[in-house]
Amino acid sequence: MRLTSHGYTIALPDWIDDELSDVPDTIPDVADRMALVHRLADRNWREGNGGPFAALVAESETGRIVSVGVNVVLGSGVSSAHAEVTALGTAQRAVGSRDLGGPGMPAHELVVNWRPCVQCYGATMWSGVRGLIVAGSGPELEEITTFDEGPMVADWAEQFERRGIRVVDGVLREEALEVFRAYRTGVDRDGVVVYNARGG
Numbered sequence: 001m002r003l004t005s006h007g008y009t010i011a012l013p014d015w016i017d018d019e020l021s022d023v024p025d026t027i028p029d030v031a032d033r034m035a036l037v038h039r040l041a042d043r044n045w046r047e048g049n050g051g052p053f054a055a056l057v058a059e060s061e062t063g064r065i066v067s068v069g070v071n072v073v074l075g076s077g078v079s080s081a082h083a084e085v086t087a088l089g090t091a092q093r094a095v096g097s098r099d100l101g102g103p104g105m106p107a108h109e110l111v112v113n114w115r116p117c118v119q120c121y122g123a124t125m126w127s128g129v130r131g132l133i134v135a136g137s138g139p140e141l142e143e144i145t146t147f148d149e150g151p152m153v154a155d156w157a158e159q160f161e162r163r164g165i166r167v168v169d170g171v172l173r174e175e176a177l178e179v180f181r182a183y184r185t186g187v188d189r190d191g192v193v194v195y196n197a198r199g200g
């Protein structure tokens with residue numbers, strides 16, 4: 001046989017550089033880091049790259065931004081191209097290591113605009129980050145957007161903590177919901193695609 005494909009690329013959309021042009025290299029306050037994530041998430045769905053989801057990887061101590069990620073499932077045609085996956089992958093490339101918690105490295109954290117889905121739960125756990133900062137973790141994401149986040153374990157935060165990954169929940173929570181609601185309005189009004197709303 002001859003394979004049709006020998007690989008794939010998950011790349012950030014072209015507008016990212018433009019959106020980051022006024023963003024400093026270091027964002028010391030975690031709420032400000034989350035505000036950037038919300039801004040990217042909102043632009044992402046409007047640009048048609050994928051769902052209203054964004055993430056970034058920062059050095060926990062200093063707030064230096066190592067990478068950002070957005071959901072590019074629609075743009076890339078790859079179902080695993082979630083914001084967490086793109087942020088973690090580009091961070092690993094940026095630091096030159098598959099382990100963001102490697103020896104001699106500063107502690108890294110992943111900042112996301114909601115609790116990761118089942119796929120990104122694993123991707124975050126294996127990435128080497130030492131912290132996970134989310135805007136929220138309740139059923140609101142699925143209720144508002146209709147995305148299926150999969151069968152998450154009830155003790156997901158505890159499982160992270162057990163592996164030395166600190167979890168902070170509730171950073172700019174209401175602002176996250178505003179982005180989801182705007183997205184939902186776009187779905188209802190303009191037929192924006194919810195690509196995995198099969199609901200199991």
Ligand SMILES: [Zn+2]
Nearest residue numbers: 082117119120
């Ligand atoms: Zn995900």
